[in-house]
Amino acid sequence: MKQIFGIPVVGALLLSACVTINVYFPAAEAKEAAREFVEKVIDEADKVEPKQGGNGGMAMLEKRFDFDPWMLLGIGSAQAQGAPDITIKTPAIQAIQARMESRFNGTLRGGFDAGALGFTSDGLISVRDAAKLELKDRVAMNAAVADDNRDRKAVYREVAVANGHPEWESQIREVFAKQWIASARSGWWYQSGGGWKQK
Amino acid sequence: MLLAMLAGPVHARVAQARIAKVTTAVATLEQVRVRLDWPADADRGTLEIWAKRVSAPDMGIAYRDLHWRCPLQRTPRNGWRCEGELRSGRAAPVRLAVDFDAAGTRAELGRGDARIALDRSAATPDLTTLDLTQVPVAWAQVLLSRAWPDARFTSGTFDAQLSVVSAAKRPLRIAGPLTLRDVGIETADASIAGEHLGGRFAIDYRTTRALAMVSVDGDLRGGEFLAGNMYVALPVSPIGLRIDAMQRGKTGWELPRIEWRDGNVLQASGSAAFGPDAGLRRLDIDVNSVDMAPLRQRYLSGWLGLFGLGEIDLHGGMDLRLQVRDGVLAVVDATLHDVDIRDPQQRFVFAGLQGDVRYSAGAPVDSELRWRSGKLYGLGFDAARLPFASGDGLLRFREDARIPLMGGSLTFRDLVIRPPQGEAGADIRFGLVLDELDVGLLSKALGLPAFQGRLSGTIPNARYANERVDFDGGLSMQLFDGRVAVSSLVLERPFGTAPSLSADILLDDLDLLGLTGVLGFGSISGRLDGRIEGLRLVDWTPVAFNARFITDAKPGVKQRISQRAVQNISSVGDASFVTSLQGQLIGLFDDFGYRRIGIACRLANEVCAMSGLQDSDGSQAGNSFTIVQGAGIPRLDVVGFNRLVDWPTLVERLAAVASGEVKPVVE
Numbered sequence: 001m002k003q004i005f006g007i008p009v010v011g012a013l014l015l016s017a018c019v020t021i022n023v024y025f026p027a028a029e030a031k032e033a034a035r036e037f038v039e040k041v042i043d044e045a046d047k048v049e050p051k052q053g054g055n056g057g058m059a060m061l062e063k064r065f066d067f068d069p070w071m072l073l074g075i076g077s078a079q080a081q082g083a084p085d086i087t088i089k090t091p092a093i094q095a096i097q098a099r100m101e102s103r104f105n106g107t108l109r110g111g112f113d114a115g116a117l118g119f120t121s122d123g124l125i126s127v128r129d130a131a132k133l134e135l136k137d138r139v140a141m142n143a144a145v146a147d148d149n150r151d152r153k154a155v156y157r158e159v160a161v162a163n164g165h166p167e168w169e170s171q172i173r174e175v176f177a178k179q180w181i182a183s184a185r186s187g188w189w190y191q192s193g194g195g196w197k198q199k
Numbered sequence: 200m201l202l203a204m205l206a207g208p209v210h211a212r213v214a215q216a217r218i219a220k221v222t223t224a225v226a227t228l229e230q231v232r233v234r235l236d237w238p239a240d241a242d243r244g245t246l247e248i249w250a251k252r253v254s255a256p257d258m259g260i261a262y263r264d265l266h267w268r269c270p271l272q273r274t275p276r277n278g279w280r281c282e283g284e285l286r287s288g289r290a291a292p293v294r295l296a297v298d299f300d301a302a303g304t305r306a307e308l309g310r311g312d313a314r315i316a317l318d319r320s321a322a323t324p325d326l327t328t329l330d331l332t333q334v335p336v337a338w339a340q341v342l343l344s345r346a347w348p349d350a351r352f353t354s355g356t357f358d359a360q361l362s363v364v365s366a367a368k369r370p371l372r373i374a375g376p377l378t379l380r381d382v383g384i385e386t387a388d389a390s391i392a393g394e395h396l397g398g399r400f401a402i403d404y405r406t407t408r409a410l411a412m413v414s415v416d417g418d419l420r421g422g423e424f425l426a427g428n429m430y431v432a433l434p435v436s437p438i439g440l441r442i443d444a445m446q447r448g449k450t451g452w453e454l455p456r457i458e459w460r461d462g463n464v465l466q467a468s469g470s471a472a473f474g475p476d477a478g479l480r481r482l483d484i485d486v487n488s489v490d491m492a493p494l495r496q497r498y499l500s501g502w503l504g505l506f507g508l509g510e511i512d513l514h515g516g517m518d519l520r521l522q523v524r525d526g527v528l529a530v531v532d533a534t535l536h537d538v539d540i541r542d543p544q545q546r547f548v549f550a551g552l553q554g555d556v557r558y559s560a561g562a563p564v565d566s567e568l569r570w571r572s573g574k575l576y577g578l579g580f581d582a583a584r585l586p587f588a589s590g591d592g593l594l595r596f597r598e599d600a601r602i603p604l605m606g607g608s609l610t611f612r613d614l615v616i617r618p619p620q621g622e623a624g625a626d627i628r629f630g631l632v633l634d635e636l637d638v639g640l641l642s643k644a645l646g647l648p649a650f651q652g653r654l655s656g657t658i659p660n661a662r663y664a665n666e667r668v669d670f671d672g673g674l675s676m677q678l679f680d681g682r683v684a685v686s687s688l689v690l691e692r693p694f695g696t697a698p699s700l701s702a703d704i705l706l707d708d709l710d711l712l713g714l715t716g717v718l719g720f721g722s723i724s725g726r727l728d729g730r731i732e733g734l735r736l737v738d739w740t741p742v743a744f745n746a747r748f749i750t751d752a753k754p755g756v757k758q759r760i761s762q763r764a765v766q767n768i769s770s771v772g773d774a775s776f777v778t779s780l781q782g783q784l785i786g787l788f789d790d791f792g793y794r795r796i797g798i799a800c801r802l803a804n805e806v807c808a809m810s811g812l813q814d815s816d817g818s819q820a821g822n823s824f825t826i827v828q829g830a831g832i833p834r835l836d837v838v839g840f841n842r843l844v845d846w847p848t849l850v851e852r853l854a855a856v857a858s859g860e861v862k863p864v865v866e
Contacts, residue, residue: 040324086803092697092737102848124780130389135423138392139430150507154696161699164803 025171026086033086033159034172034179037093041101042183086172090162096151103151108145116141118189118196123156123177124149128189128196152176212239226255235271246271246281261341262287267295276300313338325366329375331359336382343384346413349477355382355396370410374403382422396422396433400507409448415442430501436462436494449474463489465498467702474526482523489516491538507695511784512541515552524560528618531558534566546694548574556587556594558618563590564772565597579735580604585611593617596629605644606637607654627663631673632656636657648717652678679717681709681726691826697738704731708751720856721764723796726751747799748814760827761790767856768798768826771849792831807844 088097108125111117117125117134125145130138156176160169181190184199191197214235221228222496230251250265265489269283278300285308293310303320316330336343336352343350361375377400400417418437423430439460446452451473459467469484473823488494493512495503503509515538522530538552551571557564571586581603586599594616612630619625638652656674669703673686684705690700706729715723729748734741752758797812811824827837 062589090742090805092699092742095738095818096697121277130392131385135383135392135394135425138425139501139504142428143507143509146505147507150692150696154351154692157691158697161735162742162804164743 001157025168027167027171027175028176029086030168030172031179033088034176035183037097037155038176038179038183041097041104042185043086052080085163086159087162088159090158093155093158093162096155100148100151100155103144103148107140108148110137111141111144112185112188114186115189115198118144118191119177120183121177121191123173124152125180125181126191205554212237219558226253228253228261237271243270243272243503245269246283256345264288269295269297269665274298274300276302297355325364325369327363329359329361329363331357331361333358336379347386347477349386349388350384350391351387353383353385354394356380357382359402361402370405370407372405372861374401374402376400377402377417382544384424389485391424391426393424394422396424398437400440410445412443414441414443425501428501428505429498432497432500434461434497449475451477451480457484461497464491464493469521474611478526479523480526482521484521484523487517488519491515491517508542510543512539512543514539514541526556527560529560531556532564532566535559545574546576550765551582557589559589560592561590563588565589576645578605578641579644580609589731592620604636605640607635609633609636624665625663629661631658631661631670638676638678648719650717651713652676652677658688663693666693666695679709679711679713682707683709700734700736700739702731702734704734706730706748711750716766718856721761721767722790723760723764725756725793725796726753741802742805743803745799745801749797750793750795752795755845758793759790760793760796762788765791765827765835765837771852771856788833791829791833791835793835794826794828795832798826801851802846805846807846807849809839809842809844811839 052139088094108117111127111133114132116127118128121127125148127138127142127145130141133141156173157166157169160166160172181192181199184190186199187195188199190199208227214233214237216233218231218233219229221231228250230249232249234247235244236247244582245268247266247268252261252263253265258654259738265285265287267283267285269281271279274280278298280296280298282294282296284292288290291310293308298305298307301321303318303322305319306317308315308317312333313335314330315334316332317327318330319327333356336355336357339357340352343352350753357380358378359375361373361377364372379396379398379400382396383392383394384396396419398419400415400418403414405413406411417440419433419440419740420437421433421435421491423429423432438466439458441456442454443456444452444454453473454471457467457469459465465486465488467484467486469482471479471483478739483576484690495511495513499513500509503511517538518532518534518536520530520532521528532555534555535552538549538551540547540552542548542762547797549570550573552568554568555566556568557566565590566587567584568587569582573580583600583602584616585600586597596611596614599610599612600614601608610632612632614627614629617626633656634653636654638650638654641654642648642650644697654674654676656672656676658670658672658674660671662669668690670688670690673684673688676683676685682705684707685702686705687703689701691701706727709727709729711723711725711727714727715721727748728751729746731744731746734744734746736742750758793813799810801808809824811826812828824839824842825836826839827835829835
């Protein structure tokens with residue numbers, strides 16, 4: 001009997017010893033967050049309202065109404081959600097986003113419209129055809145592309161870290177890479193399978 | 200041959216000839232057809248010439264389907280003249296006039312303002328002079344394509360007075376002054392481009408089958424060009440340029456002499472050699488700049504822009520020697536003369552840089568760079584010397600470099616820099632020793648509350664790669680009679696987008712009275728322990744941490760908390776207090792005894808999840824947690840109610856407390 005019971009007990013112990021906790025990458029939420037981020041950068045007017053509701057939004061402030069006078073000095077409580085979510089609203093990310101948005105409208109959009117720039121398959125941008133630009137604009141465009149790529153890398157890293165999973169950086173980057181291309185306007189170029197394609 | 204035909208027209212009404220190929224020293228004409236129609240009693244005839252192909256490879260001329268039609272007339276001294284339209288394919292016609300007699304040959308080709316005049320005297324048949332005025336550079340496209348197949352002219356005109364010497368068995372030589380106006384040029388991949396280039400040069404071109412030699416000497420006057428990431432905005436003042444180039448057979452071009460003279464700003468001279476693929480194989484160049492201030496705008500904006508340093512200020516002088524061997528940077532010798540480098544975003548300043556930095560891919564060399572003072576993110580540092588040694592492609596310190604900083608010193612040990620190679624960025628490894636930095640000065644420089652203490656520490660191994668610095672080891676601070684230890688330090692994107700710092704911090708036995716005094720938090724006596732794990736600052740602002748602070752009862756240490764501190768804790772911690780007294784009576788007491796104080800905050804996503812003493816026997820139902828556990832009489836507990844607190848609001852509260860804006864309110 002000991003042996004008969006012994007095997008399952010040992011087996012169960014072994015099984016439990018092997019249990020690892022997998023945190024699955026919340027692909028759908030990441031996609032939604034990326035879409036919100038990218039659309040805001042590419043075109044404020046086309047901005048899609050962030051998903052509202054219990055499991056989609058950010059921590060919401062909630063005022064407490066209480067007669068305790070100390071509460072007047074106090075601060076509201078915050079409500080967090082249990083469902084997995086991808087947050088892109090840390091001040092650092094939003095500061096970068098604002099900078100990317102103004103850079104996009106100020107410089108990069110012209111480059112995309114002219115066909116000089118393209119979205120790369122790794123979530124960055126690149127000067128794919130400098131000849132489409134006036135010489136005087138090329139230096140500024142090269143610098144803007146370098147600046148933007150620095151910001152992009154920082155965003156992918158910070159989104160992963162802000163969500164408590166630095167190891168998601170490459171997945172976040174993939175999701176964003178697809179989103180930049182998906183949100184690209186007609187006529188803009190993107191990298192696909194090693195070559196450039198026009199949307 | 201033409202003369203032979205012309206000899207006869209008086210008798211013939213129409214003469215025709217077909218010639219398969221006409222070869223001269225300079226040009227070749229193929230499938231030529233000539234027709235002359237001369238009415239019997241007329242004083243002029245009509246000459247028509249067709250040629251399937253005309254080429255003069257040395258002069259870069261190649262045309263197809265030429266047709267010239269003109270009225271042929273006699274001129275004095277037994278000469279002839281014919282002027283009419285010359286067409287080539289579908290291109291707009293040009294005017295061609297040919298005039299020859301016993302003294303020589305003159306031809307003039309023109310369209311609009313453009314004019315090419317050719318003159319050859321019968322006395323010197325080997326010498327032809329060409330006078331070109333307002334000629335579009337596009338007409339010289341074929342010539343450019345021959346020397347540089349990828350390049351094409353996009354705009355511009357030129358004037359030139361060239362003498363062409365072509366004699367059998369001697370090299371063809373073309374020489375004379377050349378003036379360029381508003382020239383644009385671009386390569387097929389747009390990696391090299393120029394616009395609005397102007398200049399005056401003397402050119403000298405000699406060629407045989409085996410060897411071609413060009414020398415260009417003169418001044419560039421305005422314009423801009425881009426080569427890779429190097430963007431040059433030429434000043435209005437003329438820049439001296441001399442290039443001697445030669446090509447043997449089909450090998451790559453060699454430039455035995457390159458000179459660039461831009462006054463005080465940049466003087467460069469050297470030589471270079473390119474491979475058959477036009478890639479740079481060898482370069483030797485000496486550069487001197489007495490006044491570096493205009494360098495950024497004229498020569499460096501393209502490169503600096505890539506590193507986000509497009510606005511950097513440079514002052515001082517510099518000598519630089521570069522050697523490239525087999526396409527690889529082999530030697531850099533930079534000597535700086537009182538150079539100031541200033542980042543307008545205030546990230547860094549180096550003042551009074553003096554000395555040299557020498558890099559070698561091969562044989563070892565030593566050098567030493569010094570500075571008078573500097574500033575890094577607001578932290579000023581004093582004069583220091585960096586003793587470099589280099590060899591085999593690495594740059595390192597040959598001894599420790601000590602930099603006086605904040606009343607103490609920062610010492611770099613065993614620094615090794617591997618410069619960027621191909622796709623791989625720079626890789627820097629070093630050890631750091633911090634010795635007795637004055638925390639008071641540090642706090643002041645960083646705008647922190649006036650902490651007092653000394654900061655020391657050893658980081659045996661630090662590594663910078665991929666815009667990230669990892670520090671092994673840790674730092675230790677003597678603060679408030681206790682100890683603060685910092686470990687697992689990582690700095691990401693130190694000079695880039697949203698610099699980020701991660702660390703774990705341990706606090707041990709800090710004197711709370713001193714700490715609360717500095718923070719202006721009211722006063723609490725006792726000792727404090729704590730840990731801040733997973734601290735992450737982005738743009739020097741905390742975005743995540745897991746912090747817990749708890750008092751540490753010690754024999755003989757009083758544990759009292761002032762009324763003001765109670766109120767501040769309550770306001771910051773969104774807490775209320777539970778007391779054995781009526782609320783109104785609290786104001787009668789200056790301070791209270793406490794048994795323990797504990798507060799914890801786990802920050803993520805802008806929300807601080809708060810908690811208090813872990814085994815809070817004073818805890819009430821639901822969300823509440825005890826922060827201060829009272830002792831003695833009157834007994835007072837501080838209890839928090841909201842576990843989830845909005846972080847920005849909390850920071851505002853803390854700032855208000857620190858600045859004393861929260862007034863004690865006693866009901």
